[in-house]
Amino acid sequence: MAGFPFTIAATDGEARTGVLSTSRGDIRTPAFMPVGTAATVKALTVDQVAQSGADIILGNTYHLMLRPTAERVARLGGLHRFMRWEKPILTDSGGFQVMSLSKISKVKEDAVTFQSHLDGSRHVLSPERSIEIQADLLGSDIVMQLDECVAWPAEEARAAEAMRLSARWAQRCKNAFGERDTQALFGIQQGSTFEALRRESADRLIEIGFDGYAIGGLAVGEGHEGMVEVLEYAPAMLPADRPRYLMGVGKPIDLVEAVARGVDMFDCVLPTRSGRHGQAWTWEGSVNLKNARFADDDEPLDPTSDVPASRDYSKAYLHHLVKSEEILGQVLLSWHNIGFFQTLMVQLRAAIAEGRLDAFRREFKARQRIG
Numbered sequence: 540m541a542g543f544p545f546t547i548a549a550t551d552g553e554a555r556t557g558v559l560s561t562s563r564g565d566i567r568t569p570a571f572m573p574v575g576t577a578a579t580v581k582a583l584t585v586d587q588v589a590q591s592g593a594d595i596i597l598g599n600t601y602h603l604m605l606r607p608t609a610e611r612v613a614r615l616g617g618l619h620r621f622m623r624w625e626k627p628i629l630t631d632s633g634g635f636q637v638m639s640l641s642k643i644s645k646v647k648e649d650a651v652t653f654q655s656h657l658d659g660s661r662h663v664l665s666p667e668r669s670i671e672i673q674a675d676l677l678g679s680d681i682v683m684q685l686d687e688c689v690a691w692p693a694e695e696a697r698a699a700e701a702m703r704l705s706a707r708w709a710q711r712c713k714n715a716f717g718e719r720d721t722q723a724l725f726g727i728q729q730g731s732t733f734e735a736l737r738r739e740s741a742d743r744l745i746e747i748g749f750d751g752y753a754i755g756g757l758a759v760g761e762g763h764e765g766m767v768e769v770l771e772y773a774p775a776m777l778p779a780d781r782p783r784y785l786m787g788v789g790k791p792i793d794l795v796e797a798v799a800r801g802v803d804m805f806d807c808v809l810p811t812r813s814g815r816h817g818q819a820w821t822w823e824g825s826v827n828l829k830n831a832r833f834a835d836d837d838e839p840l841d842p843t844s845d846v847p848a849s850r851d852y853s854k855a856y857l858h859h860l861v862k863s864e865e866i867l868g869q870v871l872l873s874w875h876n877i878g879f880f881q882t883l884m885v886q887l888r889a890a891i892a893e894g895r896l897d898a899f900r901r902e903f904k905a906r907q908r909i910g
């Protein structure tokens with residue numbers, strides 16, 4: 540069968556918990572996917588990422604096509620062998636990163652042309668080339684269509700234009716991807732914060748038919764309330780029997796509220812990026828270990844965790860490492876944060892399975908305020 544089996548084990552309101560079975564292993568949903576942009580989840584080994592409970596990580600077409608180039612990764616056996624991560628990998632199509640990273644870029648009907656932010660070299664990314672890079676050269680398990688994500692806030696006419704271009708590119712990506720059953724292709728809903736555009740985008744993607752559907756165009760500055768407003772209607776526009784992936788989200792509270800509205804998969808750089816800057820996420824909210832109040836705190840971040848970074852090291856030691864700008868500080872806090880995000884997903888999956896998601900949400904929000 541085209542794509543991967545997605546088995547929903549239980550629901551609680553709009554929320555679902557289940558398993559997306561891929562050719563490289565099962566993904567427990569709701570799932571948080573650590574971002575491994577340049578073939579590494581920054582500061583962590585793949586063993587630490589696996590030990591944290593992650594079933595899947597993300598790779599990036601934009602970064603890898605520029606360095607070390609997709610052809611070199613292919614010559615070296617593909618992205619899984621290159622980075623020694625044998626579980627599933629999802630890759631983004633590159634368009635979003637072109638718009639946010641490359642100095643000069645131009646979006647045309649046929650393709651996006653841009654200059655590398657590394658050396659100014661010129662590159663072309665068409666729907667067909669993005670599929671070739673992801674599916675054939677990197678060997679990604681879940682491939683994302685090439686799309687155009689408009690910045691927020693957007694004029695409705697501009698959002699409509701980008702959404703319809705993305706829908707035309709979706710068809711071209713589906714044609715280029717062809718019939719594969721060991722890899723999956725996801726479409727990406729666009730339409731910014733306009734409900735009618737989101738509906739038109741969803742209808743066009745369903746007409747084409749995808750193995751999963753992403754909600755794009757969010758986590759681009761609209762804020763938590765702005766995102767939740769769209770999540771009141773967008774997830775339900777997408778097929779209930781396929782995975783729904785909210786791109787680029789988010790903070791723990793964002794994950795909880797999006798799961799409650801029917802989202803199954805998430806990615807965000809937050810746990811690793813904030814870890815590198817001394818921030819630790821906890822059940823009481825986020826804390827910065829640079830704060831002097833931790834200088835003599837001999838307790839670990841979470842003694843109940845099975846992640847060594849959370850269980851074995853005192854906050855005093857973490858404070859010392861962060862103040863001293865020691866690399867180990869970045870490693871341990873990134874590891875702790877990835878572990879915390881995975882533990883949050885474990886708790887969400889259990890709450891949905893046991894029909895107590897509303898109670899979990901209330902308790903989670905109450906505890907987050909203390910921190």
Ligand SMILES: Nc1nc2c(CCc3ccccc3)c3nc[nH]c3cc2c(=O)[nH]1
Nearest residue numbers: 597598631635688755756757758786787
């Ligand atoms: N293709 C695409 N990507 C997005 C990302 C990157 C997610 C990503 C995937 C894989 C690796 C890194 C990043 C977004 N991040 C925040 N908001 C986002 C929106 C979009 C979007 O609309 N389309």
